[in-house]
Amino acid sequence: MSEHIIGIILNGVTGRMGARQHLERSIVAIMKDGGILLPSGNRIVIDPLLVGRNPNKLRQLAETYGIPKWTTDLDCALSDPNYQIYFDSQTTALRVPALTKAINAGKHVYCEKPVALDLSSALELAKLARIRGVKNGVVQDKLFLPGFRKLRRVIDSEELGRLLAVRADFGYWVFERGDEGGLQRPSWNYRREDGGGIILDMFCHWRYLLDNLFGNVISVCCIGAIHIPERYDEFDRKYQCTAEDAAYALFQLEGNVIAQFNSSWATRVRREDLFVLQVDGTDGSAVATLRDCWVQPSSATPRAIWDPDSPHREDYFSGWLLLPDRAKPDNAFRLQWEMFIKHVVADTPFPWDLLEGAKGVQLAELAMLSWRERRWIDVPPLNEF
Structure with a gap:
């Protein structure tokens, strides 16, 4: 059995839902269980990097969940080749600029909804992801x-x-x-x-x-x-x-x-x-x-x-x-997180992409x-x- 380490940038998980559902009950829970086991017997291990605008909240989350890496510099995080996935659960008004940066940096992107404030912006994101050839998904919890x-x-x-x-x-x-x-x-x-x-x-x-x-x-x-x-x-x-x-x-x-x-x-x-x-x-x-x-x-x-x-x-x-x-019953957010991570690492199906997110907008x-x-x-x- 071999391990595949997947680096995930988590932006905006300082909010209540992001901290509780995406960080504590999904990412941290997967880490506590030793990662995600693939049918081949190989295991996916998560390396998280917390990103946000408030250093005090980031430091507190990092200490609470034993996550050593955090930063307020999104550009620096996106430039790190060890992190292949970018996740966004910021307020909706901040999502499009951050996702655009992440896609242009070659990151696979996963995000909360709404993906944008308007349909035009949501479709532009979906187009950009297709052009750049990155995998993408939207939370459909x-x-x-x-x-x-x-x-x-x-x-x-x-x-x-x-x-x-x-x-x-x-x-x-x-x-x-x-x-x-x-x-x-x-x-x-x-x-x-x-x-x-x-x-x-x-x-x-x-x-x-x-x-x-x-x-x-x-x-x-x-x-x-x-x-x-x-x-x-x-x-x-x-x-x-x-x-x-x-x-x-x-x-x-x-x-x-x-x-x-x-x-x-x-x-x-x-x-x-x-x-x-x-x-x-x-x-x-x-x-x-x-x-x-x-x-x-x-x-x-x-x-x-x-x-x-x-x-x-x-x-x-x-x-x-x-x-x-x-x-x-498993946590709904964790179930979809595991599906998206396997989609990135093992190319398993994941139908809820940015275009599906655009339909909601x-x-x-x-x-x-x-x-x-x-x-x-x-x-x-x-x-x-």
């Missing part, structure tokens, strides 16, 4: 969550029959100020000029979920809202919100499937999880959350009778079958156009540049 992996198996089994409609409810209440608990989301999320807004943030997720699970999106109708007009930033200073904190959308998919998604940071949760998705078919229905999936076939579907004058006696939850876990951009013009907007294919 919800495809790897246990609940949606189970839902994928249910759909592939065809036990739901012909798919009819999809209904999804995402969100939770984001408090206007941090108070004792701290801010739940960074203040830039609510400023359009800084790349904020729930449409750009979440429709990139909805695009890959819809395309991969139910059928390609062919049109969108959307309306957004700034429900909470004033919030407080990280220094408890009041500011005006210029980006929407909620969006309500209809999507038409291939195969005449209709999807409706409510996305809100101004809603209180009374459902199984922060994100609940139901798909109805001719032979059954399924409901998926981040971790679980329930199925109700036609044979177990109750015969509902509309009678608002009679006491409610039907338990509509009891007729659903909870699908068991086949094994202990496209849907967000067209949803914003639909909101402005108050009409349905067609979603053209992005199979060619």
Whole structure:
């Protein structure tokens, strides 16, 4: 058995999600397990290099996770031939310039979404990566969550029959100020000029979920809202919100499937999880959350009778079958990280490239156009540049 050392530049993992999901639960977890074992018996060992703008945060992360190498000099990191992969989880407004540098430096690139603030920039990145011949990928984490992996198996089994409609409810209440608990989301999320807004943030997720699970999106109708007009930033200073904190959308998919998604940071949760998705078919229905999936076939579907004058006696939850876990669920981010690293080292397939990431930006951009013009907007294919 031999070891293949792969150097990875991690830029922007000082943020909460980057530190928790990408660094601690993915890269560090892989390192603690001794790397990634290939079918050949060879092992991939990770050599991480932390990059960011705040030296104090970098130093703290390095000490916490036992990572000896960090720097605030991105150009210096990109010039090091020992690091073949560049990863970016900075704020969206900073992503395109950094990815462009990395691609021009010959690095394989992997990044969070949205890949860019606008479709034109996202497509330019994808073109540049193809011209430079570097491998590239975009995080599509919800495809790897246990609940949606189970839902994928249910759909592939065809036990739901012909798919009819999809209904999804995402969100939770984001408090206007941090108070004792701290801010739940960074203040830039609510400023359009800084790349904020729930449409750009979440429709990139909805695009890959819809395309991969139910059928390609062919049109969108959307309306957004700034429900909470004033919030407080990280220094408890009041500011005006210029980006929407909620969006309500209809999507038409291939195969005449209709999807409706409510996305809100101004809603209180009374459902199984922060994100609940139901798909109805001719032979059954399924409901998926981040971790679980329930199925109700036609044979177990109750015969509902509309009678608002009679006491409610039907338990509509009891007729659903909870699908068991086949094994202990792995972290969704780690699963995709391992796939991308193997894609770089062993040339295994990895379909979620920068062009797939651009599709998410496209849907967000067209949803914003639909909101402005108050009409349905067609979603053209992005199979060619």
